[in-house]
Amino acid sequence: MSGRKSKRKGYEGEREFVSLIPGSKRVPLSGSVGGEHSNDVILPNGWRAEVKRRKSGMKQLYDWLNQSNPDVVAFRADRQEWIVSMKLEKFLELLERRSDT
Template identity: 50%
Template sequence: MSGRKSRNKGQRREREFAKLIEGRRIPLSGAQEGFENDVEGLGIRWEVKARKNGFQTLYKWLEDEREKPDALALKADRKDWLVVMKLEKLMELMGLNEK
């Protein structure tokens, strides 16, 4: 994907996510000092990443029919813990109803 198409795709995903959480997209995110992160909402600063097939394993783990997890806890050696969950679950935990 060319640079312009990739940038446009990223911006579309940022706008889509900001709307879902009733947040706001940060203009010039990552392009200029003082405009860090992509979206602000739910009291959290977010980086939004979109890949055609880049997160297949994460989706597979979350959609496991046998285990049915609410979230994933991930840790690489010498790195901080990460948590991955579906947006609807996060909003449920925060006491918000997804629209």
């Protein structure tokens, strides 16, 4: 994919994600300026999110999430930190609970 198409795909992914998370905001110039503009989206609770879209690069993760319908999938590579992944529905539920406290 050319650089221009890749940037457009990234921008469209960020816009789509923001439309799915009430109260979230896309960071202008995300990734190109750094500092407070270093992530793609600011969530309503102040968390920062990186938004990635891939044609099929996350097939294994989708397989794990769909295998037995877990709430989260936790994984890590050797000598790396743990990563926790979940479906959007579960994430929205977590955000809602966190804002209620």
